Amino acid sequence: MKVLFIGGTGLISEAVSKLAVERGIELYLFNRGQRDEFVPEGAKVIQGDIRHPQEAAEVLDSYEFDVVVDWIAFTPEHVQNDIQLFTGKTKQYIFISSASAYQKPQQNYLITEETPLANPYWQYSRDKIACEQLLLKAYTNSGFPATIVRPSHTYGVTAIPAALTSWAHPWSLVDRIRKGLPVVIHGDGTSLWTLTHNTDFAKGFVGLLGQPGTIGEAVHITSDESLNWNQIYAAIGKAAGHEPQVVHISTDFITAFTPPGTADGLIGDQAVSSVFDNSKIKRLVPEFAATVPFAEGIKRSVEWFEQHPELCTIDTEWGTMVDNLIAKHGVEAKPLSFYV
Secondary structure, three states, X not given: OEEEEEOOOOOOHHHHXXXXXXXXXXEEEXXXXXXXXXXXXXXXXXXXXXXXXXXXXXXXXXXXXXXXXXOOOOOHHHHHHHHHXXXXXXEEEEEEOOHHHEOOOOOOOEEOXXXXXXXXXXXXXXXXXXXXXXXXXHHHHHOOOEEEEEEOEEEOOOOOOOOOOOOOOOHHHHHHHHOOOOEEEEOOOOOEEEEEEHHHHHXXXXXXXXXXXXXXXXXXXXOOOEEEHHHHHHHHHHHHOOOOEXXXXXXXXXXXXXXXXXXXXXXXXXXXXXXXXXXXXXXHOOOOOOOOOHHHHHHHHHHHHHHOHHHOOOOHHXXXXXXXXHHHHOOOOXXXXXXX
């Protein structure tokens, strides 16, 4: 198979790129060349910027692919550009959507691909829904060969996945835990959440490449392990070698006393329990199984950061925000073992 990844070196996609090459796929990465350290040996890099459609069209004009995957399409405009660019040039186009697009709060605790799409709390999710609708319309009206994949909270060694955390400086959370500074867990920490290691996601995703039966379909790929947030933070603490000191604060309070936009992903996704039925991906890719429990995955992440001290950067603004939030809440931190 000849496959094009737009992006291909990000948090989720770098694991997929590596596995695709290992499986013998002829892989091309179209990106700006800013994360070359995550390009697997054997992949071919086409340098360009998909955000400049005319430039991208010129660079890719002579290519055709069995599959095109856009890892960095976030708005209907991005998807419309892809439809124009790849119509007639690929047998399958895979859009990376998001499980946050599912109904919030959902009416049934178990999420399937038939769960309605509706998220009034987070613009990111509404944009993904609009992208899906555009692609399904293109498939219905003109046969554009779209497949939709919905990851949930997927992480790899370059991430310390949590809820109220610093996206740009993920080591900040571990640093805070090791210093004995309090961290915030939303609610009482007992809602369920699903974290998926990118190497597990890759096994399901690579199995979808070139499958004609997935055209016009949507599928999510997640772990079957569901943990509550107290257990998640306990695992992060164990990997960091220090028990977290925590303050439980309601999502409404966090939203009210943090800068605008800070809690959008929290209130629009992570604050509600998310447990996934993975029957569809297992039917499409029978060999798929998620085998990396979070306790193991987060241990790998902490070890990776320790091996890359130049990336153990601290977000002081985020730390100040957490301190101010806890001060406003006025409740003393307790060891997490008090709750677990």
